[in-house]
Amino acid sequence: MNPVRFNNLCKDLDFILSLADAPQIVANHYLHITNTHDKNIEKYQNSIFKAHLLFIYFNFINLAKILISAFRGGQYYEEGVIDNSAVLFVSHLTNNSQIYQSDDTYFGSLPKDLKLNNIESNVALINHTKISNKELHLNNKNKKISKFILSPSLDFLSEIRLYYFQITSFIQLRKIVRRSKLSPRLKNNLFAYHFSPYTLSSIRISQQLSSIVKNNNYKVVITTYEGHSWERVSYNSVRGINSNIKCFGYQHAAIFKYQHAIQRGIRKQFNPDIVFTSGLISEFFLNESVANMGIISCLGSPKYQDKRKLIVTDNIKCCLVAPEGIISECVSLFEFSLIYAKQNKKQKFIWRLHPILNFNNIKKYIKGFDDIPENIIISRKDLDFDINRCDSVLYRGSTVVINAINNGLKPIYYKKNDNELVVDPIHDISSGKNIVCNVQDLYSALHKQVKLQDREKLQEFSQKYYKPLNLHNLLIYMNDY
Numbered sequence: 225m226n227p228v229r230f231n232n233l234c235k236d237l238d239f240i241l242s243l244a245d246a247p248q249i250v251a252n253h254y255l256h257i258t259n260t261h262d263k264n265i266e267k268y269q270n271s272i273f274k275a276h277l278l279f280i281y282f283n284f285i286n287l288a289k290i291l292i293s294a295f296r297g298g299q300y301y302e303e304g305v306i307d308n309s310a311v312l313f314v315s316h317l318t319n320n321s322q323i324y325q326s327d328d329t330y331f332g333s334l335p336k337d338l339k340l341n342n343i344e345s346n347v348a349l350i351n352h353t354k355i356s357n358k359e360l361h362l363n364n365k366n367k368k369i370s371k372f373i374l375s376p377s378l379d380f381l382s383e384i385r386l387y388y389f390q391i392t393s394f395i396q397l398r399k400i401v402r403r404s405k406l407s408p409r410l411k412n413n414l415f416a417y418h419f420s421p422y423t424l425s426s427i428r429i430s431q432q433l434s435s436i437v438k439n440n441n442y443k444v445v446i447t448t449y450e451g452h453s454w455e456r457v458s459y460n461s462v463r464g465i466n467s468n469i470k471c472f473g474y475q476h477a478a479i480f481k482y483q484h485a486i487q488r489g490i491r492k493q494f495n496p497d498i499v500f501t502s503g504l505i506s507e508f509f510l511n512e513s514v515a516n517m518g519i520i521s522c523l524g525s526p527k528y529q530d531k532r533k534l535i536v537t538d539n540i541k542c543c544l545v546a547p548e549g550i551i552s553e554c555v556s557l558f559e560f561s562l563i564y565a566k567q568n569k570k571q572k573f574i575w576r577l578h579p580i581l582n583f584n585n586i587k588k589y590i591k592g593f594d595d596i597p598e599n600i601i602i603s604r605k606d607l608d609f610d611i612n613r614c615d616s617v618l619y620r621g622s623t624v625v626i627n628a629i630n631n632g633l634k635p636i637y638y639k640k641n642d643n644e645l646v647v648d649p650i651h652d653i654s655s656g657k658n659i660v661c662n663v664q665d666l667y668s669a670l671h672k673q674v675k676l677q678d679r680e681k682l683q684e685f686s687q688k689y690y691k692p693l694n695l696h697n698l699l700i701y702m703n704d705y
Contacts, residue, residue: 225265227482230645233257233268234484236406240414241490243400247457248393250494251426254417256453260482260645261621263550267413275412282419286387289424293383298375300348300432309370309440311338311345311702314433314447314458317373318352318549318580330448330476332526335370337695343702348372348436350429350454352580374432376425386427394418426454430461437462442469444702449473449499451485456494463493472701473499476525478623478649479506486510489517498701502527504688505652521701524693527623531687534632534679540615542572543670544633546624549578553620555589560638561618562592564663565600571670574610576603576624616670621647623689630686632679636660636669649689656682 225233237255244250258264270278315330317323327333328347335345351373378386397418401411417423437445445462447455459471473496475486487510489495499514500523501507507522514520545561547553554577561573577583583602587593596602603610607627611617617628618636625635626649636658637648650657656678658669 225260225268225645226643227645230257230260230265230482233410234488236404236410237414238488238490239404240397240400240406243403244397245491246393246396247430247460247494248390248427249397249400249418250460250490251423251430251453251457252397252414252418253420253422253426253453254414256451256456256485258451258483258485259480259647261550261647262552267417268410270409270413272409272412275409275416278413279416279419282416282421285421286390286419286424289377289421290380290383290387293377294380296377298377298379300372300374300436307440309344309346310443311335311343312433312436312440312442312445313345313347314445315347315349316352316448317349320353320355323349323371323373327526330526331446331474332693334693334695334698337693338698341695341699344370346370346372346436346440348374348433350374351376372432372436374429376428378428378431382431386424386431390419390424390427423453426452426457429454430457433458434461434465437465437469442466444470444472446472446474446500447496448477449475449486449496450477451483451487455496456490459496460493470498470702471496474523475499475501475506475510478621478647479509480621480647480649481651482645482647483509487513489514500698503690505685506689519701521697522691522694523697524691526693527626528690528692529627529630529686531683532631534676534683540613541570541670542574542614543616543618543636544574544576544610544614544624544628545618546576546622546628547578547619548621549580550621551581551586551589553622554581554586556640557618557620557638558590559592560663560666562590562596562600564666565597567663568667569597569599572599572601573618574601574603574614576607576610578622618666621649623649625649626686626689629679629682632683634658634669634672634674634679635682636666638666650682650685653682653685 234257241255313331315328322329338345349371449455462469498519500521502525504522507520510520545557547557558575565573611628611631614633616634616636617625619625620638629635639659639661656674660666660669
């Protein structure tokens with residue numbers, strides 16, 4: 225997909241959102257293009273025939289979900305929740321160990337820091353694991369952690385109501401689409417995704433959050449913010465319970481060149497009042513591009529690292545391979561480095577996974593995984609340990625590259641083809657960075673020396689990309705309300 229086609233697609237879908245006021249339509253996963261990752265773009269390539277098949281499949285899944293909810297319908301669990309808290313953080317549970325951690329993966333120490341300022345808070349976790357909420361609840365029994373764990377399903381009657389309102393809103397969606405310039409192919413896909421599991425999951429999240437808000441006297445709700453549909457409908461939902469509540473969004477993930485949903489406002493009730501950023505780079509980007517949105521302000525990130533001493537050495541000959549938590553991205557980077565490793569035995573590679581994945585899950589997708597050479601190391605160490613034993617990093621969309629360049633590693637971006645819309649977190653940087661498309665390019669990049677002054681520029685960029693968490697900045701905006 226080229227830039228012109230991508231921009232036109234975004235405009236057409238944004239037009240639909242500009243006319244929609246029903247949360248069931250705003251929740252439609254298809255209307256929110258976050259960025260140009262293959263996994264985000266592929267659904268816009270579907271044929272009309274595939275759209276019809278998806279429409280049938282999605283509705284079958286939804287009916288099955290209703291039947292299952294009659295026996296295993298759930299609700300959120302509470303773990304040591306403090307009554308009369310002022311702030312509700314909405315975060316994510318991506319692996320079982322997080323439930324026992326004192327700091328949140330996304331918001332870091334902010335809940336504890338607020339408590340030191342006599343402000344109580346709770347954390348609502350969206351469960352992305354395959355572990356049931358009941359099991360998490362039992363494993364964590366009697367632990368003093370102020371958390372809600374959201375359920376992937378609602379009770380039987382709530383599931384029926386959810387599906388019923390999705391059907392009735394479908395009529396409104398069809399009326400809106402008649403006023404648009406969408407092609408028949410895109411229209412049919414939009415109709416299919418109106419009933420996708422992700423779309424309905426967004427509504428389930430918003431309904432559980434509104435129930436939590438209804439039972440507590442929160443003044444502020446702070447969600448992670450990437451432009452997903454669940455964020456938008458959640459802001460609308462909690463405002464429906466308490467019109468005075470303030471909704472803050474926290475941008476924590478990478479900002480790419482072709483970022484969309486996070487940088488455009490829609491109807492006011494679906495927008496956050498403030499967007500906090502993880503650093504100065506994203507603050508500048510959003511201030512330059514966000515339309516119809518509120519205040520943009522830098523809050524900082526728990527991912528921030530102090531500036532490290534740069535030691536230039538070309539004797540290590542070890543490259544860190546760091547894909548995002550997406551199976552297709554792991555396959556691309558691991559297979560590419562595997563081809564090189566088999567041809568160049570003196571070059572070592574460390575394969576590192578995002579915490580949401582494990583090698584048992586992805587090895588079946590990687591050709592030759594069971595016969596990898598000795599110069600490829602499967603990492604089970606922490607990130608700093610891996611970075612300290614490497615001199616370069618092979619990456620695509622992972623923000624691990626930010627930590628790597630802060631430690632002086634040479635960044636090597638793998639571009640899969642010439643038509644690709646890049647997903648590079650450091651796309652603004654050219655000095656000291658290499659872009660490779662094939663094994664020959666990789667050979668040149670790995671053997672190319674990077675000047676100390678270029679490494680220093682890369683490090684300065686990393687220091688702007690993430691800033692230290694600034695509780696004072698959060699308190700200022702909380703006091704304003």
